[in-house]
Ligand SMILES: Nc1nc2c(c(=O)[nH]1)N[C@H]1C(S)=C(S)[C@@H](COP(=O)(O)O)O[C@H]1N2
């Protein structure tokens with residue numbers, strides 16, 4: 001896609017109030033993470049753990065995970081390094097729907113969620129951000145399983161619903177790639193990028209990129 005088409009498309013989303021401050025539209029899908037991309041020969045040893053402040057801990061293998069109720073969502077994604085990608089079609093599992101279906105029962109003291117990923121990467125959000133409809137446990141992008149570098153087989157996906165400026169619209173690093181578990185917690189616990197200087201709160205509309213107040 002040429003420069004003028006990109007610019008034109010960017011102007012459209014800007015006029016529609018969908019371009020957060022300091023962001024630019026990309027038509028590519030950049031890859032960003034620290035460390036190696038995990039490789040899986042198969043998913044026989046893969047599992048997903050739900051723990052912390054829940055009535056009963058859950059441990060689902062890949063087959064069981066794929067039997068959970070599924071959700072599709074078209075979301076805009078905003079990376080702290082300045083690119084935004086619009087109208088991305090994701091599929092996966094919504095945490096809210098798991099709670100509504102009684103598949104996860106959280107204790108009332110749970111106020112935060114820590115996403116746990118391969119190699120010990122974590123990222124933290126308030127509980128309400130993970131329960132919002134702009135957060136998904138995503139398995140598919142554009143109808144296909146995630147590419148390895150984008151989080152195969154499962155990632156947290158933090159996006160934004162088009163045209164709705166919401167307090168739960170956080171930067172993309174609040175979605176952990178190669179996700180292996182969710183921990184419900186009474187205390188907030190800054191994760192990898194948060195400890196490296198990124199904002200703890202990460203609101204895209206308020207442009208909370210870096211953590212100054214420590
Ligand atoms: N496990 C893991 N997940 C991660 C990261 C990481 O370093 N490790 N980086 C985050 C950052 S900083 C961004 S911007 C997004 C990028 O997602 P993408 O590579 O699919 O564009 O992944 C996030 N999830």
Ligand SMILES: [Mo]
Pocket residue numbers: 032079080081172173
């Ligand atoms: Mo990032």
